[in-house]
Amino acid sequence: MTLHSKKATRRRVMSALGAAALAAPAIRSAHAQAKTIVFGGSVPLTGAAAETGLNVNNGYITAVSYFNDVLGGVEIAGEKYKLELKLFDDASDPARATTLIQRQIDEGTNFFLGSFGSNIVLPTAAITERAKKPMVQTGGGSDAIFTKGFKYVFGMYPRATRQFASTAALFKTLTPTPQTYSVIWTNDAFSKTAGQGVKLSCDAAGFKKLDEFELPAKPTDVSSVLGSVRANTPDLLVCVMHDQDSLLIARQMVASNTNVKCLFQGLGPQLASFREALGKYSEYLMCSTYWDESVPYKDKFFGDSRKFVEYYKKKFTRPIAYHTAGAAACIETYILAMQAAKSTNPEAVRDALSKADYETFYSRIKFTPDGDGDAIIMGSMIGQVQKTKLEIVFPEAASSAKPLYPQPMWDKKA
Amino acid sequence: MNLVVQTLADGLVLGGIYALAAVGFSLIFGVLHVINLSHGILVLLGAYLALILSTSLRIDPLLTMPAVMAVLFVVGYAYQRLLIQRAVDRSPLGSMLLTFGVALMLQNTMIWVFSPDMKSITPGYALASFKLGAISFDAVRVSCLLASLVMLCCLAALLKFSALGRVIRATAQQTLAARLCGVNVRHVYALTFAVSAAFAGASGIVIGIILPFSPADEGTWTLNAFVVVVLGGVGSPAGALIGGLLLGMVSTLTAQYIGPSFPNVTMFLLLVLLLLVRPQGLLGNAFAPSR
């Protein structure tokens, strides 16, 4: 094979140059005028994390337009500010994410929202940390982010290994008390640490582990794992992975008639599309959720959770997910911290964030000294699909229904 | 013992589907010598079309196959004539990059049109299963396997017996000679591409029924096709079938006996090893004899 190309005609090259020139828009854009607070950062709108990326982006847009259009801006230390979003698509490429985050710092962006996946969040957080700009993010839960001594990074969820404390607590309340569990995770940083978290919490709560399975990052067939599950059946089967893989497992469990008393899937049953795809078989499935329309918190700006959802529905037709609410809460948390600090100085805001204890429509906001969400206050609730709806079954204070256990065999689900 | 048989059965079912998903890629590689990195996109396009048609017309997704294949046939023909043909006679890298560029554009377009969410096609029998002796079969996977085998046979017959098939084979074996005999090579290239796209679309329906899918999955299906073709050999449905079955069984066996996360390792290891031992694939290049 020769790699030498044939001659290029002048016309062809010229047309390419012309196209490149057309494709180059003004590189500099007008810098934010006074009295605008700019939020920078990246979201993955393409690639494997695009679904969550879109939910998160919609949340940001909802919050910003609510503050600007409905409230006419926010007041901080007696001055009115408008909010502005400046986000780019990082396509889950760390080189791109780190380069472009620097541009925003150069342009004077002081407040950052996070991307998705710890291999993006960590390198970008190292840059914002060095520039002493806060980052409040919903997309990186790995322990690595919160154990490096960063002072300016805050997460809306507890770190991955702490996320299952409430799940284990729920399992304890079920009757008859389950004895054994098995856990399945996919081989990516998030799911793998979550898998460790499941084991930590469940072992601590006194359940006996039968098996653990590691799937590839993108499984296409889980029949062999399910064969092992049938041979050695636990009371509780816990799956931590992305929703697409959860659906694959659930479908193959039904098809191969693999029954357990409780199927818990970290991500999946929260989503309307998941419940639709599984139909009646989604009944009784449990999942973690960090927020639901029915949560009882009062909010200074939105009023409460339902009003937030109402406003969201005016802007988008897409079903709302807890990531959307979490993203909107990121921006609201910033605003509350700025009002508390009476300043838009990034360092003052970071100090206010570290002392935060706010009530928002999303939940109470309180961070640990390491920056992740407080494991109890911002920890997950447990949802269960009951009559095609997701009901909150734990903790009791927020619950809308009683947990149903054990679940019937698949072929008995009507 | 049961476990071995069950694992092999699962592997065979999976392998048949891999084979259908790869056959279009194989044909294009064999005839045009183009590595079509947008293959996975064509597969997904089939899945989305089937989803739309089967929900709006309320028919079984497998029944949408003729319509989906017709649409992709046209898309494939136009795609080849308008874009690929311009790069086809240059270096193989150029055409490969072209298809990659198109794959990126179409992935982005799919995200706009269909949203980045995962979708799935759920026919009434999606979650049924049956048993043969002690071996349990997933009804939907088996019906998809049957559909795949039927489609592969159809393609083999088309290539072997029809006039179109003869011209395609002739062009692949001796492009110059075919041209001298009055074959319109561009037209044949485009028809080959169209047939390949149609079969990619058909496999998309099958895949959509079995697995949840989203626009970001296209890479997986391109890569799978790659492996299948290298294992089985270029250009023939039989080669794709052998490669697919081999891949399917290796995947399930590895998952069962080495570890559920290892199928991809063995898959690519097998790819490299087989390339070294038998670069032309197990069945060789279907069009090779007179090259």
Added chain:
Amino acid sequence: MTQKPAAFVAVILGCAVVLALAPLVLPPFYVRVGQLMLYSAGLAVAWTILGGFAGYASFGHAAFIGVGAFAAGLAEERLAGLPPALLLPIGMLVGGLACAILSAVVAYPILRLRGTFFAIAMLGVCHVCAELNNNIDALQGSLGLNFPAVAPAAWDPAVFFYELYLAAGVVVFLIAWQIQRSRFGAGLLSIREDEDTARMLGVPTERYKRIAFVASAVLTGLLGVIYAHSLGYITTDSVYRDDTNLSLIVYSLLGGMGTLFGPVIGAFTLVFITQVVLARLLDFHLFATGLLLVLLVLAAPGGVLGFVKSWRQRRRAAATAPAE
């Protein structure tokens, strides 16, 4: 190229000094873009030693970025007590060595393949490495690996890594240049043009290909080590990237395949376009990148240098043509 060697080296070093001083005046964002340009150019030149000179276009060079980075990271983790100034050289040594061993082992069988099959097999090698790295817990591919901060406290890390990439890039470039003008380079060229004839004429093709492969792999691995340090934390997805595999080919295609300056020009141009011109795009960034590739293939199949060359040839032809 027929320059005097000493003059050529002087010009290259002169350019390097100018580039080295650039961070003094550039805003930090452009220092980052510069980092990425130099890193990509270094990779592209390392790739071209095998892919451009010898015509063995690899589709899996990200394997060496990953292996180099993880080997270095794992070694440095075990030596965590040492001063940072020592860690980076040790890491580069280990990373380079790992790539040398891997490539030497792989080279013997894989270089029997040619053309597309070689490209595919390299893709396979890259994925095998990535999957093993991801699935063997001791290698920490899926949980991620931390790298020590090696930049001296007085330096801005962005500038430090910029200079490091620059130094590495110049070294890679000069090595490639030295190879190109040597007997070895001529041998590689003969392999690219017609391997069988070259062998018949007595060129030790097997040995030459293997040396080029190992050299290309080691240089790629060294750049990977620097890259991992500049990120500070990597998972397998950070380094074993299929888009890197493709970009390396695109750089050469864009600049001019088989030339020395082509990959550099290609890398600089493409990084500038994707990171500066297309940077602000939110939801159609992927589309724009794809369109760019399509236009590139359709409009400038010979790359920038190919265009210049054909223009020169035409002018020469016009000059030597008899006057009307």
